[in-house]
Amino acid sequence: MQSGRLEKLLEFIKNEPNDEFLKYALATEYLRLGDNDKALAYYEDLVNNHPGYVGTYYHLGKLYEMLNRKDDAVKTYETGMKVAREKRDNHSFSELQSVYNQLTGLYDDDDDY
Numbered sequence: 001m002q003s004g005r006l007e008k009l010l011e012f013i014k015n016e017p018n019d020e021f022l023k024y025a026l027a028t029e030y031l032r033l034g035d036n037d038k039a040l041a042y043y044e045d046l047v048n049n050h051p052g053y054v055g056t057y058y059h060l061g062k063l064y065e066m067l068n069r070k071d072d073a074v075k076t077y078e079t080g081m082k083v084a085r086e087k088r089d090n091h092s093f094s095e096l097q098s099v100y101n102q103l104t105g106l107y108d109d110d111d112d113y
Contacts, residue, residue: 005029020050039063054084054092073103
């Protein structure tokens, strides 16, 4: 019953249309269900209207990568790293930096550092 979770989230968002957690949960659920367009719309809404919701940047960047939108992914990771640094969220910063470095070729996974 895959749509049950989605239906519940859609009901919740009707009552709390600006809730960033619900938007994030909807984006993630749509992505899980393979609806990349709706997932993208919710993730982009989050970075535009709730830029401090740090978790969005990693997932939006990964979605951009999946859609072969490398430049958008790079910009998303860069913005996410800036936001994470401002929030002193070292864990998120590290994750974003890692995917950014891999995407831009700043380091190779085979390197022994």
